Amino acid sequence: MKLVVLLALAFAAAAAPAQTTMFRGDAAHQGVYAGTAPQRLPRLKWSFPTGDRIVSSPALHDGVLFFGSDDGLLYAVDAATGRERWRLRTGGPVAASPAVAGGRVYVGSYDGKFYAADEKTGTLQWKFATGGERRFEARGLHGFLPRQQTYADPFDVYLSSPVVEGGSVFFGSGDGHVYALDAASGALRWKFAAAEVVHASPAVANGVVFVGDWASRLYALDARTGAERWHFQAGTDELIHNQVGFQSSPAVVNGVVYVGCRDSNLYAIDAATGAERWHFSNNGSWVVGSPAVVDGKVIFATSDSSLVHALDAATGKPLWQQQTQAYLFSSPAVAGDTMVVGVLNGSLEARELATGALRWDYRSEASIANAGWVLGADRRFNSGWLFASFWREKPITAAEREFSIGAFFSSPLIADGVVYAGTSDGRMLALE
Numbered sequence: 001m002k003l004v005v006l007l008a009l010a011f012a013a014a015a016a017p018a019q020t021t022m023f024r025g026d027a028a029h030q031g032v033y034a035g036t037a038p039q040r041l042p043r044l045k046w047s048f049p050t051g052d053r054i055v056s057s058p059a060l061h062d063g064v065l066f067f068g069s070d071d072g073l074l075y076a077v078d079a080a081t082g083r084e085r086w087r088l089r090t091g092g093p094v095a096a097s098p099a100v101a102g103g104r105v106y107v108g109s110y111d112g113k114f115y116a117a118d119e120k121t122g123t124l125q126w127k128f129a130t131g132g133e134r135r136f137e138a139r140g141l142h143g144f145l146p147r148q149q150t151y152a153d154p155f156d157v158y159l160s161s162p163v164v165e166g167g168s169v170f171f172g173s174g175d176g177h178v179y180a181l182d183a184a185s186g187a188l189r190w191k192f193a194a195a196e197v198v199h200a201s202p203a204v205a206n207g208v209v210f211v212g213d214w215a216s217r218l219y220a221l222d223a224r225t226g227a228e229r230w231h232f233q234a235g236t237d238e239l240i241h242n243q244v245g246f247q248s249s250p251a252v253v254n255g256v257v258y259v260g261c262r263d264s265n266l267y268a269i270d271a272a273t274g275a276e277r278w279h280f281s282n283n284g285s286w287v288v289g290s291p292a293v294v295d296g297k298v299i300f301a302t303s304d305s306s307l308v309h310a311l312d313a314a315t316g317k318p319l320w321q322q323q324t325q326a327y328l329f330s331s332p333a334v335a336g337d338t339m340v341v342g343v344l345n346g347s348l349e350a351r352e353l354a355t356g357a358l359r360w361d362y363r364s365e366a367s368i369a370n371a372g373w374v375l376g377a378d379r380r381f382n383s384g385w386l387f388a389s390f391w392r393e394k395p396i397t398a399a400e401r402e403f404s405i406g407a408f409f410s411s412p413l414i415a416d417g418v419v420y421a422g423t424s425d426g427r428m429l430a431l432e
Contacts, residue, residue: 020060020413022099023161024290024331028252029203031292031299033414036336037350041360042431045418046082050075054422055157055409057097057331059105061119065420066105067410067428068094074107074115075428076122079420082430086122090115092133096159097201097411099169102183106162106169109133114162114171114179116186126186131175133159136197136214138241142395154399155288156214157329157409158247161201163209166223170209172198178211178219180226190226194219201249201290203257205271210257212246218259218267220274230274235263248300249290249331253313258298260287266300266309268316278316280309289331289411292339297353299339301328308332308341308349308356322356324349325379327402330421331411340419342408345379346370348421348431366406366425374405 024031051071058067065079070093076085091111098107104125108114112132116125135156140147160172169183174197180189195215202211204223212218216234221227237243248260256277257269264284268277285305292299297319298311306326310319330342338359340350346367350359367375376382381402403409403424410422419431 020415021101022059022163023057023097023201024249024251024411027163027165027204029163029201029249029290030251030253030294031290031331031333032294033333033335035414035416037338037340037414037419038417038432039338039359042362042419045430045432047430048075048077048082048084048428050426050428052093052426053403053424054426054428055095055424056422057161057411058413058420058422058428059098059100060413060415060420061100064119065428066098066100067422068096068098068107069426070095071426072109074098074105074117074122076105077428079415079418079430088115088117088122088124095157096171097161099162099164101164104183106164106183108159108162108171108173110159112175114181128181128186128188130173130179131177133174134197135174136199136245140239141241143240143242144395154396156197156199156247158199160199161249163202163204165204168223170202170204170223172200172202172211172213174199176213178202178209178221178226180209180223192219192221192226192228196245200246203250203252205252208271210250210252210271212248212250212259212261214245216244216246216261216263218246218250218257218269220271232267232269232274232276234261234265234267237263243284247286247288251291251293253293256313258291258293258313260289260291260300262286262288266291266298266311268298268313280311280316280318282307288329289341292332292334294334294353299332299334299353301330301332301341303327303329308351310356320356322351322358326381330408333412333414335414340412340414342410342412342421344402344407344409345375345381346406346408346423347379348408348412348419362431364406364408364423364425364427364429366404366423370405374401
C-alpha cells in the first residue's frame with residue numbers, strides 16, 4: 001500500500017506543471033528552471049499581442065502566464081493557448097516582472113504605484129503609492145553636451161521586479177527607496193533610503209534582502225526591519241556616468257551574491273559580510289542582465305561586447321565565452337543542459353550549458369522584417385543607421401531603433417519544455 005501511495009505521489013509531482021512565480025524563478029533569483037528546454041529550433045506555439053513594447057519578464061502559476069507591457073497593462077494569459085484571462089490597467093508602463101503569491105499578483109508601474117491583483121480575476125486588491133517613479137539621470141550622461149544639462153538614461157528600461165517572502169513583498173523604486181509591504185494588506189512595513197534610483201530587482205535569502213542602486217552600491221538589508229547589514233561599493237564614474245549603476249539583479253547561492261554592474265564587472269560578494277570574493281572584468285562592457293548560477297557555474301551576458309560568459313562560481317575563472325551578434329540586456333535562463341538568452345537584434349538563443357555552443361536561434365518577426373535596415377545582412381546592428389542623428393541625440397535615437405526591431409529585453413522563462421519571452425514590438429511568445 002505504501003509503495004502505491006509513494007508511486008502516486010511521485011507521478012503527481014512529475015506531472016505537476018512548473019511554477020516560476022517571480023523574476024528569475026524564485027526569491028534567490030538563481031535563473032534555473034525545472035525540466036528541459038527545446039533541443040532544436042522551436043516552433044511558435046502562440047503569440048499574444050499587446051499595445052506596446054514588452055520588457056517585463058513573465059511569471060507562471062497554475063497554468064497562467066503573468067506579465068506587464070508598456071501599454072500600461074498587467075496581463076494574465078493561458079499558458080497553453082495564449083488566450084487572455086484578464087487584464088488590469090495601471091497609470092503607466094509596466095516595465096517590471098510580476099510576482100505571484102498567496103492568490104495575488106504583484107507588480108509596479110511607471111505611474112509610481114505598486115499593485116496587488118487577485119490572481120484568478122485580476123480584481124485590484126490594494127494599491128500603494130511610492131514617492132514617484134523616474135529614470136536614472138545625470139549631468140553630461142554618456143558624454144551628452146552640454147555637460148551641465150541633466151539627461152535621463154535611455155537604457156534605464158526596467159522597473160524593479162518584486163519578490164515575495166515571509167509575508168512581505170519587496171521592491172525598489174525610482175524615488176530612491178527599497179520598500180517592504182505587507183503582502184496581504186499593502187501596509188508599509190519599512191522603507192530604506194538608497195543613494196540613487198533602485199530599478200534592480202531584490203533577491204531574498206536567509207532573511208536578508210540584496211539589491212543594488214544606480215550609484216553602484218549593493219545593499220544587504222534585514223528583511224524584517226530594513227536595517228542595513230552592509231553595503232558594497234562598486235565602480236563609479238563621476239565624469240560622464242557611463243560606467244555606473246546596478247541594473248543587474250543579484251543571484252544568491254551558497255552564501256555568495258553574484259551580480260553584474262555597469263562598471264563592466266561581474267562580482268561575487270560574501271553574503272554574510274559584504275566582502276568581495278572575486279570580480280571578473282568585461283573590459284568596459286556593461287553587465288545589465290542578471291546571472292544564472294548552476295552546477296558551479298555563473299552564466300551571464302554583456303552589452304557592448306555581445307558575449308555570453310561562463311565562469312567558475314568559486315574562483316571567477318573563465319570556463320568559456322561565446323560571441324553573439326548584438327547587445328544583450330536579457331538575463332539567461334537555464335533548464336537542464338541548456339541556457340536560453342535574448343539578444344537585442346531580435347534573436348532568442350539556446351546554447352549548451354557545458355560549452356556555450358549554439359543549439360538554435362529563433363528570430364522575431366520584426367527582426368526579420370528589419371534585416372538590411374536597422375540590422376545588417378549579418379544580423380548585427382547597422383551602426384551607421386543606428387547612430388545616425390545629431391551628436392547629442394545619438395544614444396536616444398539608437399535606443400528607440402533597438403526597440404523597433406522586436407528585440408528581446410525580456411528575460412525568458414522555461415517551463416514544461418516551452419520558452420516564454422516578450423519582444424519590444426509588443427508580443428509575448430510561447431515557443432516549443
